Amino acid sequence: MLSIKNLHASIGDKEILKGINLEVKAGEIHAIMGPNGAGKSTLSAIIAGNENYEVTEGEIFLDNEDISELAPEERAHKGVFLSFQYPVEIPGVSVTNFMRTAINETRKANKLEEMPANEMLKVIREKSELLEIDRKFLSRSLNEGFSGGEKKRNEIFQMAMLEPKLAILDETDSGLDIDALRIVANGVNKLKSDKNAIIVITHYQRLLDYIVPDFVHVLYNGRIVKSGDASLAHELEDKGYDWIKQEQEA
Amino acid sequence: MELKEKLLSSFMAFEEQVDVHSELHDVRTSAIKNFEDKGFPTKKEESWKYTSLNAILKNDFTVFPKNESTIEFKDVKKYFIHEIDTYKVVFVDGVFSSHLSSTTHEGLDVCLMSSALNKPKYKMIIDNYFNKIASKDESLTSLNTAFANEGAYINIPHKKVVHKPIEIMYFSTGNEAALLVQPRNLIIVGENSHVQIIERHQSLNENPVLTNSVTEIYAQKRAIVDYYKIQNDDQAANLIDNTYVSQKQESHVYVHTFSFGGNLTRNNLNFFHFGERLTSTLNGITIIGEKQHVDHYTLVNHAAPNCESFQDYKGIFSDNSTGVFNGKVYVEKEAQKTNAFQKSNNILLSDKATINAKPQLEIFADDVKCSHGCTVGQLDETAMFYMQSRGIPKKEAKALLMYAFSNAVIEGIKIPELKQRITKIIANKLGVKLGFDL
Numbered sequence: 151m152l153s154i155k156n157l158h159a160s161i162g163d164k165e166i167l168k169g170i171n172l173e174v175k176a177g178e179i180h181a182i183m184g185p186n187g188a189g190k191s192t193l194s195a196i197i198a199g200n201e202n203y204e205v206t207e208g209e210i211f212l213d214n215e216d217i218s219e220l221a222p223e224e225r226a227h228k229g230v231f232l233s234f235q236y237p238v239e240i241p242g243v244s245v246t247n248f249m250r251t252a253i254n255e256t257r258k259a260n261k262l263e264e265m266p267a268n269e270m271l272k273v274i275r276e277k278s279e280l281l282e283i284d285r286k287f288l289s290r291s292l293n294e295g296f297s298g299g300e301k302k303r304n305e306i307f308q309m310a311m312l313e314p315k316l317a318i319l320d321e322t323d324s325g326l327d328i329d330a331l332r333i334v335a336n337g338v339n340k341l342k343s344d345k346n347a348i349i350v351i352t353h354y355q356r357l358l359d360y361i362v363p364d365f366v367h368v369l370y371n372g373r374i375v376k377s378g379d380a381s382l383a384h385e386l387e388d389k390g391y392d393w394i395k396q397e398q399e400a
Numbered sequence: 401m402e403l404k405e406k407l408l409s410s411f412m413a414f415e416e417q418v419d420v421h422s423e424l425h426d427v428r429t430s431a432i433k434n435f436e437d438k439g440f441p442t443k444k445e446e447s448w449k450y451t452s453l454n455a456i457l458k459n460d461f462t463v464f465p466k467n468e469s470t471i472e473f474k475d476v477k478k479y480f481i482h483e484i485d486t487y488k489v490v491f492v493d494g495v496f497s498s499h500l501s502s503t504t505h506e507g508l509d510v511c512l513m514s515s516a517l518n519k520p521k522y523k524m525i526i527d528n529y530f531n532k533i534a535s536k537d538e539s540l541t542s543l544n545t546a547f548a549n550e551g552a553y554i555n556i557p558h559k560k561v562v563h564k565p566i567e568i569m570y571f572s573t574g575n576e577a578a579l580l581v582q583p584r585n586l587i588i589v590g591e592n593s594h595v596q597i598i599e600r601h602q603s604l605n606e607n608p609v610l611t612n613s614v615t616e617i618y619a620q621k622r623a624i625v626d627y628y629k630i631q632n633d634d635q636a637a638n639l640i641d642n643t644y645v646s647q648k649q650e651s652h653v654y655v656h657t658f659s660f661g662g663n664l665t666r667n668n669l670n671f672f673h674f675g676e677r678l679t680s681t682l683n684g685i686t687i688i689g690e691k692q693h694v695d696h697y698t699l700v701n702h703a704a705p706n707c708e709s710f711q712d713y714k715g716i717f718s719d720n721s722t723g724v725f726n727g728k729v730y731v732e733k734e735a736q737k738t739n740a741f742q743k744s745n746n747i748l749l750s751d752k753a754t755i756n757a758k759p760q761l762e763i764f765a766d767d768v769k770c771s772h773g774c775t776v777g778q779l780d781e782t783a784m785f786y787m788q789s790r791g792i793p794k795k796e797a798k799a800l801l802m803y804a805f806s807n808a809v810i811e812g813i814k815i816p817e818l819k820q821r822i823t824k825i826i827a828n829k830l831g832v833k834l835g836f837d838l
Contacts, residue, residue, distance in 0.1 A: 195785075198785075198789045199785075199788070199789070200785050201785075202781065202785075221788065221793075221794070222785055222788035222789045223788040223789075223791050223792060223793045223794065223797075225789075226788070226789055226790060226791035227791055230789075231789070231790075232789050234786060234789075236782075237786065238780070238782055238783040238786040238787075240783070240787075240800060240801070240804045241804045241807040241808070242803055242804050242806075242807030242810065242811070243800055243803065243804060248790075248800075251792055251796065251800070252787075252790040252791045252792055253791075255791050255792050255793060255796065256791040259791070291807075308790060312790065312791065
């Protein structure tokens with residue numbers, strides 16, 4: 151589904167990604183771990199199309215189509231979703247209205263009719279129950295005054311509404327207490343199917359107890375330096391990242 | 401003939417029509433004298449540094465329209481908040497239009513300035529309030545005072561909550577090649593009374609118009625006045641709005657200014673405090689493009705203890721448009737425990753758009769809380785990326801962000817139908833159709 155080939159990217163003069171190769175198939179969960187500054191968030195932003203970064207080399211394919219030149223919204227219309235580490239506050243635009251706009255713009259781009267209002271309400275009800283979100287919450291301004299946990303839960307709610315092919319969860323566990331973590335992970339697991347794929351970006355192994363990855367990759371200094379199964383995450387938890395650093399510098 | 405000379409000679413003609421033995425005549429005479437001395441303001445004056453009237457004054461403006469023009473309600477319905485029942489005081493080319501208006505004398509006066517100025521029963525009120533708070537020094541206000549004859553007169557007695565908003569509407573038909581109109585409004589709101597007023601100037605074709613309007617608002621003890629100015633005029637319309645607000649203790653006056661159109665708009669908004677524990681709120685949203693120019697010049701004069709003032713102006717400027725925010729807060733020595741807050745946030749959407757923001761605080765009391773903040777920026781790129789990553793195209797994302805940016809001021813609109821109207825105008829300005837009503 152997602153195929154990244156020799157991806158190099160920089161911001162200004164600084165090269166952040168130095169040749170990433172990654173294959174993600176439908177039905178898989180991949181975790182990308184690594185120390186601060188390794189390039190994890192950059193990689194997720196670039197897959198979603200953030201224009202602040204310059205791709206200097208390499209390609210990104212989604213279902214065999216090169217998406218490296220597409221605008222963020224075009225990638226979203228093709229089924230890419232990025233859950234933000236720091237979701238943005240939009241005063242005056244309710245969660246419901248924001249979702250209605252996002253869904254109908256996506257449908258329009260895919261030559262579909264707008265979703266009828268009653269169906270929209272039904273889906274919203276369904277998905278908000280999945281994330282244990284109070285109905286009142288949906289009429290509040292998007293992310294405005296939300297707690298860290300509410301923001302993250304709202305990100306996964308949006309993912310549930312948009313039903314992406316490829317979801318990238320960037321540090322979704324940060325700022326979550328244990329109950330919120332369980333709700334979010336539970337939601338993600340229920341959304342998982344053999345037709346979609348998930349990339350979990352995280353610093354800690356904690357989230358991976360709930361969302362169990364098929365593959366774990368370690369990103370260090372702009373490259374994937376190690377890949378393995380879920381047990382790699384435990385190994386990192388035990389040994390820390392110094393072990394990787396020493397191995398790389400040796 | 402230069403416009404100034406034309407006005408001075410028009411004044412002589414005007415005098416022939418009015419009673420020259422009245423006190424009003426003395427007021428007019430000294431006003432025209434002040435205008436004659438000072439003339440139109442130029443960029444040499446500090447308060448007009450960023451706004452030039454030169455190009456506009458080259459028009460050969462008609463001062464007294466020759467033809468009486470009529471318009472049908474159905475043609476101008478859209479400019480009114482027609483979804484709800486309102487009082488209406490409507491003028492066409494400066495002349496009162498009785499068939500478009502809906503005035504009253506039952507329990508309150510919503511009527512004409514010309515009646516108030518000429519009928520003996522209003523003499524005491526005119527003596528007490530007319531031209532009392534308006535500047536006698538400022539030349540454009542003086543020019544208006546000299547010719548003051550028509551406009552809205554609103555007088556609300558004590559303890560009266562006016563349930564219908566009052567719309568003051570000035571249409572210009574463009575039947576004259578170029579028209580100068582000088583409306584004069586007087587609004588007196590009694591103790592414990594509450595009123596909502598909407599003022600709009602609208603030209604109906606592209607012939608140039610210059611409106612030099614003066615409004616005096618008196619809020620008595622504990623009165624609440626909620627005043628909305630809608631400025632969404634045609635490209636050739638120019639507006640100089642001079643508004644003077646006098647407040648007594650525990651009153652609350654809100655003035656919301658929505659500047660979305662017109663060629664040149666200058667808002668001189670002045671608040672004077674005559675009592676304790678009162679609040680003044682000045683809000684504004686400016687969204688302009690092309691070569692439009694909007695200048696907000698505000699003054700809040702804190703003269704009594706324990707009063708508050710809040711100013712919140714949002715500006716979005718595209719193309720070659722220019723904006724000015726000049727906000728002056730003056731805190732006199734007696735005005736201890738003043739809480740004055742001023743904010744001007746601006747977004748420039750083009751390299752050629754300009755905003756000049758200049759906060760001025762002059763504080764002579766020692767126990768006060770005063771703050772001001774001006775920001776000039778571009779659209780938040782992270783927020784744009786966030787919305788785009790959810791499938792919302794750039795143009796729509798931009799519109800949502802600008803709406804969010806202006807939201808604090810939109811939320812302050814207390815008439816739901818007006819709020820809907822303003823958000824619709826904003827959506828139109830931003831050129832988007834969203835899946836929901838903004």
